[in-house]
Amino acid sequence: MASMTPARTSPPTDVPQLGLRERKKIKTRTAIRDATYALIEEQGYDATTIEQIADRAEVSPSTVFRYFPTKEDIVLTDEEDALILEELKARPKDEPWTESVRAIMQKAVRLGHEQQPEITRLRAHLMAQVPAVRARMMESMSVASHMLAEGIAERTGRDVDSLEVRVYTMSVVAGLAEISQYWAENDFQDDLSELLDRALDVLANGLTPENT
């Protein structure tokens, strides 16, 4: 039964000594996501209703909403966000934190590209095309921004809630969001990690004559 599961959403989540209940929950969660991705690729985002998703995932619509607060959230997992902060904290303290950010983001990009390239592209595509998804992504970016602010505040000895830190982190995160959109608009032809480097250069140095 498990062997016929098509196209896993997530890399083989560690399945150690979890109770049957937990394992089922994970299964349901990925079933809903997989159904959603498949339907969206077939029909597009707007044409895909929660009812269809529920049908294909073989659960009730109620259950879909129990697992994901909104339709947009189904395609925007965000389980990485928390990890990113951890990685930031795990970086050597003497490293310039701009470089820490660069390393972490590069790693995130690499992982996305290696482990689930189609989904990474689909997400970028949805983000560029569907306003609601883009909006939801921005929201989660805002959350990410606050976590990034923690890390930066810690490194720079500032208050997390200072205007300066908040403005700076928000601008960084928003700038990075723009990469994804750019990437999708240009049909994924560019190398995402190169775009990331260029974006980070702009964020660090502004629009200098040097960068193209």
Place this chain on the structure above:
Amino acid sequence: MASMTPARTSPPTDVPQLGLRERKKIKTRTAIRDATYALIEEQGYDATTIEQIADRAEVSPSTVFRYFPTKEDIVLTDEEDALILEELKARPKDEPWTESVRAIMQKAVRLGHEQQPEITRLRAHLMAQVPAVRARMMESMSVASHMLAEGIAERTGRDVDSLEVRVYTMSVVAGLAEISQYWAENDFQDDLSELLDRALDVLANGLTPENT
């Protein structure tokens, strides 16, 4: 009849030789907005339904949607955006464009503060409190970002669609959005134009040891 109009939303819109039709449209538009602001102050955003708005504005719900595509749009007029680009283009060409941006944004802040301080605050408040409004605001910011990009591209001789310009403008716009949120979260105690200056400094110079 015009003299009993309560609390105009917008500064006395020029009422020259517009036909009766046009004048009524403007009236309806402001009636809807005024009703919305009033109801939101009484009950909060979520508790305010389109039906209530329609009732108070003495129009049908259909009409409300004919004037504003979404509920969020009723509180986010955005008529200023187009003006901003014009002002940018009207600036002396030899002025450093970062200063142009600063001057324009300062002017926008000043106008908002002088002409409709309550509404400016209400908007900032809603932006901070209501995710849907914040999201919609971000969307319109994204549009603003593209217009800003035009201006900057023109000044710097770059392509409007270059990654660098897009990342930069988006980060600026998002950074500026953050000051509104900061302002609202701190109960509007700060001077908005001072916050703006600080934010623009951060955006220009990054998190240097100089700025507090």
Place this chain on the structure above:
DNA sequence: CCCTATTTTGACAGCTACTCTCATTTCATG
């Protein structure tokens, strides 16, 4: 002033995301 063409409006039906409640089923544990 009236007649006609056009625009604006209201009433209504319909769809879908999302919430809440409650009974039923499924798993955990002793």
Place this chain on the structure above:
DNA sequence: CATGAAATGAGAGTAGCTGTCAAAATAGGG
């Protein structure tokens, strides 16, 4: 296996939003 807890499904309800169509208001000309 029995008991308690958690997950699910079914159903009703709300609200934002879309689309259609007929009625009302306005513009413009005779």
